[in-house]
Amino acid sequence: MRSSYKTQGMDTSQYTPGEVAARFGLSLDTLRYYEKEGLLTEVERTPSGHRRYRPSDVELLDLVRCLRDTDMPIARLREFAELVRDGDHTVQSRLELLADHDARLTERIAQLRERQQAIRHKIDYYRGVLAARSGEEDPR
Amino acid sequence: MRSSYKTQGMDTSQYTPGEVAARFGLSLDTLRYYEKEGLLTEVERTPSGHRRYRPSDVELLDLVRCLRDTDMPIARLREFAELVRDGDHTVQSRLELLADHDARLTERIAQLRERQQAIRHKIDYYRGVLAARSGEEDPR
């Protein structure tokens, strides 16, 4: 819970590492790791060197997590973050990158559903075995 | 392509490692790895020590691949394979294991779809940016 307000000027909504980590369910190590890997655009620091995340950082992190949750590899996320860093003229490229990921995701979901069907057939088969077995009961 | 037929008795439908690997798109190393990890019930050998996979092996491998493709960890697959090895009285447990996996899978698919929605919103946002930009054209 943000409690401290800095010496001068009300804090313009920045978040401590602890807050951000909690919000996304990440460890501090992971947060730092993402930064080190270039998935976050340069995070602000307090004079003493502690990180302060601004809303734009949090927003990017939100997207990064979304993409990670859908199995985009770190390397590809880095590419994306670089495009973001490079400014407005990269919007087209970002769009392509995301559209490509979206397509992969569609494919992946379809594959998972197919496999799930197969698994359910197996489950049904086992149910059948159990049913047949309880049908014969003890043969006395 | 099975061409060789063994010295005596037509081969009762066994497959060489190469055949099986090709069929499932696995490497020989992966195939051996699965066996070493206990995901396959004891595979037959020729007198000289070469593996010969029987239809039942192939069938189990098919299920194993299906489960791996849906991200079941090796350790869990081993549990499953052990149940298979332990015989018919484990059908109930196998059923539970598969049903559990099925539930996870449903959840995972739902999560992927949610994330995909978020990604699509971002894509739409970028499309909007590009559209607006081409709308203003060069301001002459």
Place this chain on the structure above:
DNA sequence: CTTGTAGCTGGAGCGCACTCCAGGTCAACC
């Protein structure tokens, strides 16, 4: 008999995405 292709073993190595750690600093409160 030589060559070629496929397979065998045990063990090392790899890429990925974290995760942990030692040894420090900073800021606030009692």
Place this chain on the structure above:
DNA sequence: GGTTGACCTGGAGTGCGCTCCAGCTACAAG
């Protein structure tokens, strides 16, 4: 001034799922 708790750094370590390799054997074709 001492303690506490959050944060800092660089670098090592981990777990998973393969993947590679050296050095060997098997066996069918030419």
